[in-house]
Amino acid sequence: MATRSDPPSTPDPAVPSSRGRFEEIYDAQVVPIYRFIYARVGNAPDAEDLTAQVFMRAVEQLDTSRDMGQIVSWLYRVSQNAIADYWRAFYRLPVIGADQMGAGWEPADTAATTPDAEEPSTVGGGERARKQVESLLRRLPANYRRVLELRFIQRLTVAETADEMGITRGNAKVLQYRALRKAALVGEAADG
Amino acid sequence: MADEPREPLDDMDEAERFDHYLDALISGERPSPDDVANGEEAGMARTAAELAAAASVAHAGPQGADPDPAFVEQLRLRMRQADQAIASVQVALPVRSQPAGSNAGAPIDLTRIRVSRRSLLQAGAGAAVGLAAGALGLAALRPAPIERPLGGDVPLVKGEGFWQSVASVAAVPPGSAVRFTTASFAGYVVNDGGQIRALSSVCTHMGCTLYFRPDWKDLRCPCHGASFDLKGQLANGRDTWKQTGGYLGDATAYPVSLPALVRPRVKIDNGEIYVWTAQI
Numbered sequence A: 001m002a003t004r005s006d007p008p009s010t011p012d013p014a015v016p017s018s019r020g021r022f023e024e025i026y027d028a029q030v031v032p033i034y035r036f037i038y039a040r041v042g043n044a045p046d047a048e049d050l051t052a053q054v055f056m057r058a059v060e061q062l063d064t065s066r067d068m069g070q071i072v073s074w075l076y077r078v079s080q081n082a083i084a085d086y087w088r089a090f091y092r093l094p095v096i097g098a099d100q101m102g103a104g105w106e107p108a109d110t111a112a113t114t115p116d117a118e119e120p121s122t123v124g125g126g127e128r129a130r131k132q133v134e135s136l137l138r139r140l141p142a143n144y145r146r147v148l149e150l151r152f153i154q155r156l157t158v159a160e161t162a163d164e165m166g167i168t169r170g171n172a173k174v175l176q177y178r179a180l181r182k183a184a185l186v187g188e189a190a191d192g
Numbered sequence B: 001m002a003d004e005p006r007e008p009l010d011d012m013d014e015a016e017r018f019d020h021y022l023d024a025l026i027s028g029e030r031p032s033p034d035d036v037a038n039g040e041e042a043g044m045a046r047t048a049a050e051l052a053a054a055a056s057v058a059h060a061g062p063q064g065a066d067p068d069p070a071f072v073e074q075l076r077l078r079m080r081q082a083d084q085a086i087a088s089v090q091v092a093l094p095v096r097s098q099p100a101g102s103n104a105g106a107p108i109d110l111t112r113i114r115v116s117r118r119s120l121l122q123a124g125a126g127a128a129v130g131l132a133a134g135a136l137g138l139a140a141l142r143p144a145p146i147e148r149p150l151g152g153d154v155p156l157v158k159g160e161g162f163w164q165s166v167a168s169v170a171a172v173p174p175g176s177a178v179r180f181t182t183a184s185f186a187g188y189v190v191n192d193g194g195q196i197r198a199l200s201s202v203c204t205h206m207g208c209t210l211y212f213r214p215d216w217k218d219l220r221c222p223c224h225g226a227s228f229d230l231k232g233q234l235a236n237g238r239d240t241w242k243q244t245g246g247y248l249g250d251a252t253a254y255p256v257s258l259p260a261l262v263r264p265r266v267k268i269d270n271g272e273i274y275v276w277t278a279q280i
Helices: A019-041 A044-061 A068-090 A125-138 A142-153 A158-165 A169-191 B012-026 B039-065 B069-095 B110-121 B127-136 B238-244
Strands: B161-168 B177-181 B186-192 B195-200 B211-213 B218-220 B266-269 B272-278
Touching (some): A019 A044, A019 A068, A019 B069, A044 A068, A044 B069, A125 B039, A142 A158, A142 B012, A142 B039, A169 B012, A169 B039, B012 B039, B195 B272
Antiparallel strands (some): B177 B186, B211 B218, B266 B272
């Protein structure tokens, strides 16, 4: 029913908006935040959803009068929470609602809100993740490393991977399964 | 330790299922938690996700982990709309109860507006709201409790009235709405999954006329962006936003709660839909 003569969200010029400040923050932070999230969820559709969640939450709750350093930490803490919630769905754990998460300004003194030890904003998420993965792969037995390289780095299908390694497809699936189980253990040990 | 899989492969079924997760991940699609059975596999999925991210950087350089420029632009627009909707609603609210011109010429402090909005949105209205509201003369900022639902059982027409035919049932398939006008009010008859209902098209915020959006099956307010579902409830309210991460029909969380739409009495007789309206 197109009975309106004006676009619905044209702001009254007298209505104040801190849009300029918002967009400044957005322009500076959207790519690093996306990279930060992408490095932890590994696929674009989910990384886009979580990035959108973070910035839409910022529209509602971010106090733009804070200085840029505080705003950046706020964005990373909210991202960290969004990523934790994302993985909770995989671990079949109850999701903590936005209500219980706090506003993100609190000092990071709990495990759930502590950002990575590295200052994430100053490190290219990709580069860091790549190094982490390389060192992870190096610590795996040769056939485990090989199957993960073929599947992830060379992006071969299971069938191609099986051919490349001279094993059956079933074996390739089992091998990648065991390789990831081992890699998860090794990664956990390295983190802890 | 580096055991070659040999028969019997007792983890064959798990490996088969988990490969669905990996296939989606490696081809850049959204993987499903349903392919992940337990905590151990969740740890594996997480490791795989980090591997996939690193691999795409190895492939394409740092840009491998960059967002799609179209996504960045789209999100920018969503943020702008949300920002404007919140700002306009917040400023519009107190105007109702304020003598015209009482605030005329008063300079408005951007920062203070921002702070007051944030506090307003966090329902535990504390000192900041009091401060900001006082400073701006906006005593009505605190959302008033809803004393009674406007929609539902309260008869819209008191006293004399009659049943006016507004549409045939056949003209309102599930998920659709047909606009009607009577001498005393206007609205939509909607089919909410088989349930025929009449909804007033007057927005319960400031009285603008709602329009039906077939794609989102909602009644939308052109003035401040409220969306009402086919039951007449505010669909993009802040609670919905928090629970679901957003209302699909909208990028914007409507920052205040609104009463439900008025629901005129409706009946179906012989394939025709009637609403009870007033004599004039």
